Amino acid sequence: MVKDQKKPKASERREDILVLLKNSEKPITGSELAAEMEVSRQVIVGDVSLLKAKNEPIVATSQGYIYMMDRIDTPPVERTIAVKHTPDQTEKELTILVDHGVFIKDVTVEHPVYGDLTASVLVWNRRDVQKFLDNIRETKASFLSELTDGIHMHTVAAESEEALDEAVEALKKEGILLKS
Known part of the structure; x- marks a missing residue:
């Protein structure tokens, strides 16, 4: 200057x-x-x-x-899923979702004082998963789910209900989907 x-x-x-x-x-x-x-x-x-x-x-x-205006064209079918896992299982969770063609829009936890806390994730593929995890490690940040013993929700989207159903089933098989 x-x-x-x-x-x-x-x-x-x-x-x-x-x-x-x-x-x-x-x-x-x-x-x-x-x-x-x-x-x-x-x-x-x-x-x-x-x-x-x-x-x-x-x-x-x-x-x-x-x-965000006209930036991300999210897939048409959206759903909220509830999951529970340790921080070490985050990569597995996110990879399962993106491998099924699922876009992870955000994460929400229920805080006892603040109520619902939601943060953008915006992960589309394995490269995004790695960048997300690298950023967590580099900044030494905690996952929001650590506030709630691993329980959290994701807003996810895909091109079809079938893709979401298959992703949810894969999470269930891994013991990551929160049982109702």
Whole structure:
């Protein structure tokens, strides 16, 4: 940045963030946005929170921020499934789902104080599964399911009920599906 050049105002920076997110084919991390805008990652977190508060459809994923408007064409058949497993079984759970052509939209846990806590997962394939798990390991983050002894729900989607049924049956065989 040239010394005499002024940094953009916060409102201009947020507009620039929106443009970048809207035009990106892939998620953009907070660190990448921070480098581009020449601010800290924490400033970006605040900017994104303010944009979300203005109803901008920005989603924070394990791979970075994405702008959701017309971005992800989710499969037509959607369902919520309840599962229970240890953190070590997460890769198996996610891989079973994506191998059956299932898109994992989000994860929800029921917290005793806050009620339902939902976070975007947005995993389509094995590559996404690995990126998700790598991000968990690199950041030393916990899985939401660790708050609830492994019990959690996923919103999942597929091209057909049959694909979802087959995926659920595979989870059941592995002992991951929560028994009713």
